[in-house]
Amino acid sequence: MLSTERFMALVPAAHPLAGHAELSASELSTTDLLTWPHQINSGLCDRLLSAFHIGGADLRIIRTADSVHAIAAHVAAGTGIGITVESALDHQPPGLRIIPLTGPSTTADQVVLTPTEPSDTATALRDLLLHASAEASFADH
Incomplete structure (x- = not known):
């Protein structure tokens, strides 16, 4: 199964960028950012760095937190803008406003492998991910 992670x-809500429907890496290049530590998900961290690099922008991470709730708390306290992935929300x-990032490398394909005869739990998870992926694809068009 393949789905896309944004x-x-x-x-x-009071930030000047809060009115944007989407944000690019260049729009965030002078902003203090908060995200998760590289150790939690190095692949997504590397993709975030790549998105900023490809967009010709600086990635200014000033703080990391190990959960989206902690990132949101720092953002609400005025520390900066948080960056996370859609599935963590x-x-x-x-x-706070949740605004998608746009541009090259701002999405990542996620693959979930299941055995030929998955358990009921694995089947339910697969169906949930397929449903969420279909809703996200429909909302994008």
Whole structure:
């Protein structure tokens, strides 16, 4: 199964960028950013770095946190703008806007391999991911 993972910015509602429907790496290049540590998901961190590099922008990470809730708390406190992936967002953090990043390398294909005869739990997870991927694809068009 293949689905697409998008980078999302967590922006305080009062921030000048909060009115944007999408944000590019260049729009965030002078902004203090918060994200997860490289040790948590090195592949996605490398893809984020690549997205900024390809976009000709500087990636200014000033703080890392090990959960999207911690990132959101720092953003709400005015520390900077958070960067996470869409799948980590289980709710709309109060006082923040969630804005997708656009441009090269701002999405990543995710692959889930299952055995020929998956368990009921694996089947439910696969169906949930397929449904979420289909909804995201429909919303993009």
